[in-house]
Amino acid sequence: MSKKQIVEVLVEGGKATPAPPLGPSLSALKINVGKVVDEINKKTSEFKGMKVPVKVVVDPVSKDFSLNIGSPPTSELIKKEISLEKGSSEPDKNKVANLAMEQIIKIAKMKYDAMLINDLKAGIKSVIGSANSMGILVEGLNSKEINKEIDSGYYDAVIKKEITEVNEEKKTRLQEQLIQVQERLKKEIEKAKALEEELKGKKEEKPTEAAPTEEVKATEGEKKEVKETKTEVKEEKPKKETKK
Numbered sequence: 001m002s003k004k005q006i007v008e009v010l011v012e013g014g015k016a017t018p019a020p021p022l023g024p025s026l027s028a029l030k031i032n033v034g035k036v037v038d039e040i041n042k043k044t045s046e047f048k049g050m051k052v053p054v055k056v057v058v059d060p061v062s063k064d065f066s067l068n069i070g071s072p073p074t075s076e077l078i079k080k081e082i083s084l085e086k087g088s089s090e091p092d093k094n095k096v097a098n099l100a101m102e103q104i105i106k107i108a109k110m111k112y113d114a115m116l117i118n119d120l121k122a123g124i125k126s127v128i129g130s131a132n133s134m135g136i137l138v139e140g141l142n143s144k145e146i147n148k149e150i151d152s153g154y155y156d157a158v159i160k161k162e163i164t165e166v167n168e169e170k171k172t173r174l175q176e177q178l179i180q181v182q183e184r185l186k187k188e189i190e191k192a193k194a195l196e197e198e199l200k201g202k203k204e205e206k207p208t209e210a211a212p213t214e215e216v217k218a219t220e221g222e223k224k225e226v227k228e229t230k231t232e233v234k235e236e237k238p239k240k241e242t243k244k
Contacts (some may be wrong), residue, residue: 004185007056013047016040016054026056031063043069046110050080074130077107088135088240093189098137098178100171101146101155104128106164121150121159140177 007025009016016022018033026033036056044052053070071077075087081103088094101124108123117123125147132143139146148154166174 003060005058005060007058009054009056010051011040011044011050011054013050014041014045015048016044017098022056029058029060029063031058031065036065036067039067040069043067047072050076070128071111074107074111074127077110077136078127078131078134078136081107082136084136087133091133091135093185094135095137095178095181095185096135098140098174099131100174100179101139101158102163102166104131104138105159105162109162109164120162120212125150137181138177140174140181153214 007022007029008020009025011022016037018026018037022037022183023033026036031140040054040056044054050072053071055068055070056065058065062147072080078084078099079086080151082097082099084097088096104124104127105120108120111127112120115123115126117126128138128146131138139149141149150159
């Protein structure tokens with residue numbers, strides 16, 4: 001059995017060409033370069049605008065080949081889908097985007113072959129987890145809430161049909177949901193901050209001792225005077241004579 005040759009390249013999704021380094025490497029193995037390029041572009045078309053790792057596995061005798069298509073990280077696919085520069089630095093406090101279930105399905109399909117999963121629904125939940133860690137909502141909900149709806153069967157129809165397109169009306173609704181959640185979180189943060197400042201202020205307050213009044217001072221003086229008098233009397237008391 002001949003040892004298979006592997007050509008590894010990084011191509012832009014759907015835009016592989018016979019240019020170096022791919023073309024010359026494949027030509028050296030005497031296989032149909034155009035056929036390989038077409039197959040790569042077909043399998044990477046969903047990654048347009050992103051760099052994709054590709055392995056071309058070639059049998060040097062039969063000239064047969066197979067492709068192993070890698071995929072960008074899920075976070076990169078999410079950012080690409082919604083033209084997002086970066087995720088939130090405080091995902092629990094600051095939500096930066098709101099994805100439709102259809103968009104989650106699209107990304108899950110892209111990552112399916114690279115995931116250790118048994119069905120598309122599991123892949124969808126994995127993508128939702130990544131979105132949540134980036135401060136991104138799904139259908140206006142956090143990961144726990146949307147996963148609960150998935151488990152209830154609410155999205156079974158759209159998942160089964162593998163719908164990946166979102167109409168303009170829904171995009172508008174998603175944006176409105178995002179604004180509502182952002183405003184709610186802002187109010188909650190401001191309320192928590194105000195309460196923290198209030199508690200901090202109370203902790204720093206220390207009760208001050210009131211200065212003694214003139215009456216108290218006078219009473220203390222009288223007590224001191226009586227005490228001194230008793231001491232003097234005690235010292236002047238004559239000693240008893242001893243009987244002979």
